[in-house]
Amino acid sequence: MIYLLESKLPENKSIYFALQYIYGIGKTRAFLICKKLGFSINLKVKHLSENQTVQILSLINSLNFVLAHDLKKLKIGLTKKLVSIKSYRGLRRTRGLPVRGQRTHTNARTARRIKNKFYVY
Structure with missing residues (x-):
């Protein structure tokens, strides 16, 4: 291996x-x-x-690819930035709702499941 x-x-x-x-x-x-x-x-x-x-x-x-642990840290940092500046996308993330305009009447299960994955309040 x-x-x-x-x-x-x-x-x-x-x-x-x-x-x-x-x-x-x-x-x-x-x-x-x-x-x-x-x-x-x-x-x-x-x-x-x-x-x-x-x-x-x-x-x-x-080739200077951002990979593995560094890429994960970068993605988490970007989402935390959206939350901290209270942008629309950041607010949707904190509420556990779909971020990219999907419907919420049904089919919002994935967004609610991801809600607690990235944020420590």
Whole structure:
């Protein structure tokens, strides 16, 4: 099992899909990493050498991606800022209502479930 940026990469998956296990790397970034390093998308994680894992880490650092713990802190900080300046979106977050204009008569369960996840009052 290989650990990259606080994430476990499954050994039996291809590098393209395994990189998506890292918080902040999606399909586009995973494809970009594979393309820049010259890896086949079908290359399995268990076939990576130590040198190749170091190459992946150095490329991610050189591209200045905000990933994993830093990205989570950034997202929480942005939502706390919205709450602190009492913007419309911030007020909707504190009340546990949908933020982006969805209906509230029905189907607002997800927003209510997320309510207590980010905020400490």
